[in-house]
Amino acid sequence: MIIESTAYPIEIDFPDILPYKVGNTGVDWITTFDSGTAGPHVMISALVHGNEPCGAVALDWLFKQEVRPVRGKLSFAFMNVAAYNAFDRNDPTASRYLDQDFNRVWQSASLDGPEVTRELERAREVRPVIESVDYLLDLHSMQHKNPPLMLAGDQEKGRALAKQVADPEWIICDSGHAEGKRLRDYDGFSEPSSPKAALLLEAGQHWEAAAGPRAIAASIRFLRATECVPADFGEAFLEEQQPLVPQKTIEIVAPVTVQSENFRFNEDYRGMEVIAKQGTVLAMDGDTPVVTPHDNCVLIMPSRRLQVGKTAVRLGKLLD
Template sequence: MQTSTPSPQTGPDAPYPIELEFPDIRPFAEGNTGIPYVYTFDSGVPGPHVMVNALTHGNEVCGAIVVKELLDVGIRPRRGRLTLAFANVAAYERFDPANPDASRFVDQDFNRVWTPAILDDRSRDSVELRRAREMRPVIDQVDFLLDLHSMHERSAPLSVCGPLEKGLALARALGTPAWVVCDEGHPEGRRMRDYAAFGDPASPKNALLIECGQHWEAGAAEVGREVTAGFLVLHGIVESTELPPGWLSQPEPAQKVVRVTEPVVASSFDFRFAGNYNGLETFPEAGTIIAWREGEPIRTPYRNCVLVMPSLRQLRPGVTVVRLGELLDL
């Protein structure tokens, strides 16, 4: 899938240039699991079941690039099982460089449906729910999930580890990216990384969601390769020498951990930020105005408040437009 590049950015709401080529993933449609676009390889040797997932959102191409490259080189696990998947392919197929944000999903956000109550409720139907139900049997078997994402705005990459200590421990063990966000998720619904045993503190199963950078910047694919390589080596799925050259990077010398305390949700289309924020802006003083919602100021609730993924590109009532977090002193 070849894309053209929109005009250069001229303001905070203008489109970002598309620096990545969207790969043709149609040759992988059959899969090898009975589920389209999902591949599982079994080493025959005891070990964990590790999954690398791409295209939770249809316009987040960096994960698709990484998973396609792993399939192209014929990567196979030394122990345990490895699953490689393209998730919301229906949204990906709708990508239009003239309106690149429109293909995030078809009917609803694929990453807000991951509770048994929603998945089991057959009175509900959407393109995304059908795909989640189709993929669910494989995800139920996974021990360690790496879900590759990207962000609306150009911000430093970050690891989203969920609210549990086991998630933070996994982010630290991976050692990259430099920023780690601990959070409860979104009011609109549960993410795949928090689904079932991944969100159970008593279970050894674990997951990370990596925001690799802005959706279409070239560096997002590089981050995707690095975190995927580190994740596979960390769990003994492959040796570093079995990965393509240049994939494995050194862990960050230090990581900054942000614990999200609250989402800021738009109640209408009348919402604006006080500045041109991209993400990870840190405000040293409590009480600083960061936005206005229907004319009312929104202020930082504490010192060293961090803005996590602020964006108005998907603005509508009920949508989280930014999350506020405390910078933890490690």
């Protein structure tokens, strides 16, 4: 069965971010606040994907709170603003990116290579700021209406930071995509020897109303966990949100990368399905069956962009 493109309503308001264009870093759309005292450089980033407005909602809220770091530095960054500005309500998935996925270019071969795309140019522009960041929270959303996920990478330090943030319920430990590295995996963020760490929040479906408040709540908790703000920062906002629940951790065993022009899921998977039996056929990739590698296999973010070389779905194992 071929996955039909599902129309989700656009419930979320796209904030006007123009006031944040000229920051103070010399790089448009990035603003850094310096406490003047020693401490880590903490960043929250939004709009790595242009059609995921929840991150812009969260940064707009944080700017309006006039939050300032009590130690170290705090940066707010809007990444692919050109794609955000290209958003079209009649074709809302088209503006994920303009030329290529901004969240697959974070390796030297791309950043230092000869290729020129609008996303690579922007990545090269923000790269020096990114390289000075110690703790990153990158705000995203998903194609399907799934519970929010925190993607913590494949290092223990990412998982530990996700547990300190304590929100949302689901922590996903993964090493990303065969197609290219994500911002959250760049450089020190995924090196075991570096103290740097990064998290990627998937706050829900791209345009669901709940994604904005979830991104704000996770941002508040991230800023508290990194001790960038006073321990009671954002308390009034959090009191209005869902209470925290015990977290569950899923380790990604294998990303399924599309190999043929004819990849078809056997069911209309939406994500977070738990498949009880090892060896269950999930999809056909040409003539090759894609099967569950173990019992109680969790399907993470099945994609509707079933193109050769792209991730079709990621398979996970429940750890705790």
